[in-house]
Amino acid sequence: MKEMIKEIILEEMNRLNKNFYFMSGLPRSGSTLLSSILNQNPRFYSGPSSPVVATMIGLENQFSNDELFLGYPKPQQAKEIIASVLPQYYSDRQEPVIFDKNRSWTVRMNYIPGYFDIQPKVICPVRDTAEILTSFISMMRRNPYEVNGKINFIDEMLVKSNIPLTDDNRCEFIASPNGILGQSVEGLKKALMEGYDNSIHFVEYRDLMNNPKETVDKIYEFLGEELFEHDFNKLDNINRENDAQIYGFADMHEVRPTLESVSKNPEDILSPEILEKCKDTEFWRILNSDFEDDDAHEDEEVLEIFEDDQEDNVQLIGS
Numbered sequence: 001m002k003e004m005i006k007e008i009i010l011e012e013m014n015r016l017n018k019n020f021y022f023m024s025g026l027p028r029s030g031s032t033l034l035s036s037i038l039n040q041n042p043r044f045y046s047g048p049s050s051p052v053v054a055t056m057i058g059l060e061n062q063f064s065n066d067e068l069f070l071g072y073p074k075p076q077q078a079k080e081i082i083a084s085v086l087p088q089y090y091s092d093r094q095e096p097v098i099f100d101k102n103r104s105w106t107v108r109m110n111y112i113p114g115y116f117d118i119q120p121k122v123i124c125p126v127r128d129t130a131e132i133l134t135s136f137i138s139m140m141r142r143n144p145y146e147v148n149g150k151i152n153f154i155d156e157m158l159v160k161s162n163i164p165l166t167d168d169n170r171c172e173f174i175a176s177p178n179g180i181l182g183q184s185v186e187g188l189k190k191a192l193m194e195g196y197d198n199s200i201h202f203v204e205y206r207d208l209m210n211n212p213k214e215t216v217d218k219i220y221e222f223l224g225e226e227l228f229e230h231d232f233n234k235l236d237n238i239n240r241e242n243d244a245q246i247y248g249f250a251d252m253h254e255v256r257p258t259l260e261s262v263s264k265n266p267e268d269i270l271s272p273e274i275l276e277k278c279k280d281t282e283f284w285r286i287l288n289s290d291f292e293d294d295d296a297h298e299d300e301e302v303l304e305i306f307e308d309d310q311e312d313n314v315q316l317i318g319s
Helices: 002-016 031-038 052-065 067-071 075-083 085-089 111-116 129-142 153-160 167-174 180-193 205-210 212-223 243-247 272-278
Strands: 019-023 044-049 097-101 122-126 200-204
Touching: 019 031, 031 044, 031 097, 031 122, 031 212, 052 067, 052 075, 052 085, 052 111, 075 085, 075 111, 122 180, 122 205, 129 153, 129 167, 129 180, 129 272, 153 167, 167 180, 167 272, 180 200, 200 205, 200 212, 205 212
Parallel strands: 019 097, 019 122, 044 097, 122 200
Antiparallel strands: none
16 A cells, blocks of 8 residues: 555656755755746746745644544555645746745655655755844844844844843844754754764855856756756746835845845844854764764853754654
């Protein structure tokens, strides 16, 4: 029966004639820029962050907790439904190569082989922790506190938690286990500790800015796709999100027409205390056999992004 489900899923993907890759990584590290570059290739489609993985998680939880399903379980059919979310979400696209973007993929790496029966290939844009926080704080300073009644999503959480709106508090929250950076870091850490290092291709923001052709060519090599000549002086984000309404930042996913860095120096934006906490937190640069040794960080005063991840592995429905 499992082989039958596998054949059905592969038939659906083949019917749509698409290769699926994934994009995860860290926020403010160039994923929107990278998507704009990749979209120059007429064979590629890399859209904004999608609800695919969240929908799959929701369906899985629904089946697992529904008394009607538990009373008369049909795990193979449930697995087929969950697996269909990805190809159906992109059934409107004609491009043969699809990149689904969501930072939660690193938390659910097992979904890719488990539900789609394909080798995971996940592109992960990354960046210095201090530069990521600087990008967030700079974005807050150049955008109004409130846009059409919408407070940016970071300050909104601080207000709800009765935390004073200071830049240090913002940085601490962003990098906390509940913050956008902290969650993303834990996802990367989880994927690496589960042995998916060969399925992840890190794209350093500085490399993308300083050596774009070489950096993008390495992505093609990782994917096994034919090289394409990109124009880094003719960029456009063709998939604009309603940033002001959803995130409270009007320019959160702005892409400039030419590849140039206008990032501010972290030392001009962040406090000495935050800068100190950011030191040596780029763990993906020191991957080795001792990665799983949490004792390596016990004596370091770093942001909470390095709190141990206690989440258990998820058992896929129909497995």
